[in-house]
Amino acid sequence: MFNQEIYAARRQQLKAAVKQGLILLLANEESSMNYKDNLYHFRQDSSFLYFIGIDRPSLAAVIDIDKDREIVFGNELTMDDIIWTGPRETIREQAAKSGIHTVQPLSDLDTLLQQARAAGQTIHFLPPYRADNAQKLSDWLDIPYAALKSRASVPLIKAIVAQRSIKSxxxxxxxxxxxxxxxxxxxxxxxxxxxxxxxxxxxxxxxxxxxxxxxxxxxxxxxxxxxxxxxxxxxxxxxxxxxxxxxxxxxxxxxxxxxxxxxxxxxxxxxxxxxxxxxxxxxxxxxxxxxxxxxxxxxxxxxxxxxxxxxxxxxxxxxxxxxxxxxxxxxxxxxxxxxxxxxxxxxxxxxxxxxxxxxxxxxxxxxxxxxxxxxxxxxxxxxxxxxxxxxxxxxxxxxxxxxxxxxxxxxxxxxxxxxxxxxxxxxxxxxxxxxxxxxxxxxxxxxxxxxxxxxxxxxx
Known part of the structure; x- marks a missing residue:
């Protein structure tokens, strides 16, 4: 990771460009080759890497412009996980390196999104290119699977393209x-x-x-x-x-x-x-x-x-x-x-x-x-x-x-x-x-x- 000031500045620039609403960024999931535990090499979503910096699967991040808060959602390793993978930095520790200090279980994200929808808050998301993330977005936001790409946030896309195009x-x-x-x-x-x-x-x-x-x-x-x-x-x-x-x-x-x-x-x-x-x-x-x-x-x-x-x-x-x-x-x-x-x-x-x-x-x-x-x-x-x-x-x-x-x-x-x-x-x-x-x-x-x-x- 770069230092936390870089990620914080990137998110601040993104918030200034999008102006209002809630930005939802999804990490990628692991993908199995031919049975569940035989996995392809994991590759994180690049926009998630750019703004959040955490290189691990099964995460999501919310940048709530209206309420001025940033949250990483994900589940910490269980002992069963550690037996197979060994100990790793916690999500909370990794999020802190990105300048984000609020971490919640992944199950809390659905509740937050339902509250945002009920309040009429704009939820910005990117066009999904993986089926598992598309299915999650469809379930959380009650959008037909086939309509997700057309419903993706153009203001968010344009803001990210403008920002990521210029290399530091x-x-x-x-x-x-x-x-x-x-x-x-x-x-x-x-x-x-x-x-x-x-x-x-x-x-x-x-x-x-x-x-x-x-x-x-x-x-x-x-x-x-x-x-x-x-x-x-x-x-x-x-x-x-x-x-x-x-x-x-x-x-x-x-x-x-x-x-x-x-x-x-x-x-x-x-x-x-x-x-x-x-x-x-x-x-x-x-x-x-x-x-x-x-x-x-x-x-x-x-x-x-x-x-x-x-x-x-x-x-x-x-x-x-x-x-x-x-x-x-x-x-x-x-x-x-x-x-x-x-x-x-x-x-x-x-x-x-x-x-x-x-x-x-x-x-x-x-x-x-x-x-x-x-x-x-x-x-x-x-x-x-x-x-x-x-x-x-x-x-x-x-x-x-x-x-x-x-x-x-x-x-x-x-x-x-x-x-x-x-x-x-x-x-x-x-x-x-x-x-x-x-x-x-x-x-x-x-x-x-x-x-x-x-x-x-x-x-x-």
Whole structure:
């Protein structure tokens, strides 16, 4: 945990933004794998962590703005619990570290909420993303299960997004720690991969780096020789000479802040000439995006700059043709770049995505596009100092998509399908790094990691 003054100040800022009512924050529950006592790794809700700081299950917190009180609800360990888990700090001790000095049994929460409802008090809650918390909210607040997301408090969502989007120096330090561990994870993958190994063997080593550093993964490792599949997790696929490996991974610190990096590297000691050419197109697009990062610019426009750079490179090698800006405006480039350039990052690797992309990545004046490719851009809004985000362009040659677009005759003014056919077994390339938006531009987070083709080959 940070010190209690930080959590108290965060709650005070939240109360000032929401102004009235009662804020209900729920911790996550334990989740069983295949029988009750065999549990998945516990991960606390990030907004609960941000405002309350207690990293244990089966809790709730009430921030009552109207009555100026803060309460943590939860049940202390019984002796039966202690026999299996050992002694732990009490909830009361942990709450005090957060600056909250009132702790009550979880059973008292229902009574408090019924009293608040009877008095006509507004109860603010966040959209639930886990079934157990959704069921509790439905029972406590007498809201149909299916209606919970639509009844979640928009003022609370907007207040939390505004607050969590700006990272403090302490948060940036934790994120840099996570990125540093992620660099070590990438180095393990790049240096250990060899022809004849399986993707699973490499991924196991990569995860070991994260766990050994005292945290865990910020998301399941994406490690594959089929880089054209955007989120393809490792399998028993055997690495073969001539292939490339795409590794997208991230560490989560013990404070639960995330890192997220991608590198693409050859199974052999060097890229083939064609692989290197395509790699350098992606690298140029990433650099163009990085150079554009600054406060006030729409990240959607940074995305489009990267798309234009990708299209220009593809035109240079004959896969695209015509006016680059017009090709991107019409969406022809999305045959090769189907996703967004990046996303916010912090306590979640896709920060605050549970609160809704419409609030995190967009505004009332800037709505998310429904166009193929652009609809997958999670962040479009103007950048502000304190934002932490990823920049991750790529080129992905998806055989099924190529065949569909060619059969439909899509964008024939911009795409040379005859030449694209030769790339159906090429795979995909992505390069990803994490950045802090500063007052004048941006700053790369974490320790450096080679990303040029020559640098990657040197590591191999």
């Amino acid at each position: 120096d302490l948060e940036v330090a934790e994120i840099e720690k996570a990125v540093g561990i992620t660099v070590d994870m990438q180095l393990e993958a790049i240096r250990s991969a060899r022809e004849g190994m399986t993707e699973t063997e490499i991924a196991g080593r990569v995860q070991g780096v994260a766990v050994s550093a005292g945290g865990n993964l910020s998301f399941p490792i994406i490690l594959t020789v089929n880089g054209q599949i955007l989120h393809n997790h490792y399998q028993q696929t055997v690495l073969q000479s001539g292939q490339m490996v795409l590794c997208d991974c991230g560490a989560e610190t013990d404070m639960h802040y995330a890192g997220d990096l991608t590198r693409t590297f050859p199974v052999d000691g060097a890229f083939t000439p064609l692989q290197k050419t395509v790699y350098e197109i992606v690298a140029a697009a990433q650099q163009r995006a990085i150079d554009a990062l600054r406060p006030g610019i729409l990240f959607r426009d940074v995305h489009l700059l990267a798309c234009e750079q990708l299209a220009e490179g593809l035109r240079d090698i004959g896969l695209m043709k015509g006016d680059v800006k017009e090709a991107v405006a019409q969406g022809a480039h999305a045959l090769f770049f189907q996703c967004g350039l990046g996303h916010m990052m912090g306590l979640d690797v896709h920060d605050m995505e549970d609160l809704g992309e419409a609030y995190v990545g967009y505004t009332e004046d800037l709505q998310k596009s429904t166009a193929f490719g652009l609809k997958s851009l999670r962040l479009g809004r103007a950048l502000e100092p304190g934002f932490v985000l990823t920049v991750e362009p790529g080129l992905y040659f998806i055989p099924e998509l190529i065949d569909e677009w060619q059969a439909a005759g899509k964008f024939t003014d911009f795409i040379n399908y005859d030449k694209v056919q030769a790339f159906k077994n090429f795979g995909g390339i992505r390069i990803e790094e994490d950045f802090l938006i500063t007052e004048n531009g941006s700053r790369l987070l974490g320790k450096p990691l080679y990303k040029t083709a020559a640098g990657i080959e040197a590591l191999r």
